[in-house]
Amino acid sequence: MIINFIWIGLILISLLAALVGLLLGDTTVLPKLSTGMFDSAKSGFEFCLNLTGTLAFGLGLLKIGEKSGLTDRIAQVIAPFLLKLFPEIPKGSPVSGHLFLNISANMLGLDNAATPIGLKAMEGMQELNPQKEKASNAQIMFLTLNASGLTIIPLSIMAVRATAGAANPADVFLPILIATYCSTLVALVSVCLIQRINLLQPVLLFTLLGMTALVGLIVWYFAGLDAESLQRVSSNASAFILLSVVMVFLLAGMRKKINVYDAFIEGAKEGFESAIKIIPYLVAMLIAIGLFRNSGVMDMLMSGLGHVFAALGWNQEVIPALPTAIMKPLSGSGARAMFLEVMETKGPDSFPARLAGIFQGAADTTFFILTLYFGYVKVKDSRYALYTCLLADLAGVLAAIAVAFIFFK
DSSP states (O other): OHHHHHHHHHHHHHHHHHHHHHHTTOTTHHHHHHHHHHHHHHHHHHHHHHHHHHHHHHHHHHHHHHHHTHHHHHHHHHHHHHHHHOTTSOTTOHHHHHHHHHHHHHHTTOHHHHHHHHHHHHHHHHHHOSSTTBOOHHHHHHHHHHHHTOOSOOHHHHHHHHHTTOSSGGGGHHHHHHHHHHHHHHHHHHHHHHTTOOTTSHHHHHHHHHHHHHHHHHHHHHHTSOHHHHHHHHHHHHHHHHHHHHHHHHHHHHHTTOOHHHHHHHHHHHHHHHHHHHHHHHHHHHHHHHHHHHTTHHHHHHHHHHHHHHHHTOOGGGGGGHHHHHHTTTOHHHHHHHHHHHHHHHOTTSHHHHHHHHHHHHSOOHHHHHHHHHHHHTOOBOTTHHHHHHHHHHHHHHHHHHHHHHHHO
């Protein structure tokens, strides 16, 4: 229900802003809205079309894992932790394996690999959901963790900075890691409090402490590398892990003597069907976001924030980077465009450009994630999922600003 209100609200605000702009003499705003609306619909379809290959590959590989029993073994290993965090999921359910693989892929920055596995996990949780049109606690926990965007290796952001000519493209690596971890921690704690999950249970407590220690070790290790080594290690680590996962799945299938090729084709067919299912939901949301982006609302908002910051005596260098933070929950491509724009206008090594890069990696695209996953399983009532996701986004933004001042000021 909340997604419905957000969708209508974005469209109405955009149209009202466009009318205000027209009254103020901007004769380009209405044609821009009209053209942008059709461009957004086209982009939504093209995105799903491009996603088809990734979904086919990911679900094909996952089908090999299911038939070989690999996902079941993964589920058994991580059951003690997931049973505490997702008490609705039965012990030994293959959904546990899908959850683990999705979260791991997201942490390693392997977005293309994470999406099909995440859809499969969502489908499994929907089968366990007694109220099919209402989000279950497990689904909300899963999506909030996804929206928090914990990423250990933000390879794409470093690549964009390198393309823009940054002297040290990897200098945002550690700030992003700290900011995104803060976002994920807030996401986890907030959902646990709402669902009355005791975080002091030994399994959960020691896992969280272990994750915190792991993040600390990663920060310590990468802090000792020079810029070139940091970027090389990050890039090679991502590629190595992805290829290793593919190899493990294939070897597991061969060990069980299943027809690996037929299993892959069976899963790939599901990937094609999945891409078709999500087209209407993504097109609808991208049209609303496109209208919002082209209506001039963002310019009005930034102008207002500029006056507020000036009146309070706050550092206004934050202002040019804020469009990236505001657009990130709405649209990944929109946030990327804002990120590129601030690098172009302010310079890739400026404080606003670095802060925009940290914003880009601090959290994920909340509305896209909710639309994609809930649309896929036809959940209409997202309950409090949007609120916990946006709270995680806010934590990521505040942490990003704090670490940017620590590292770059």
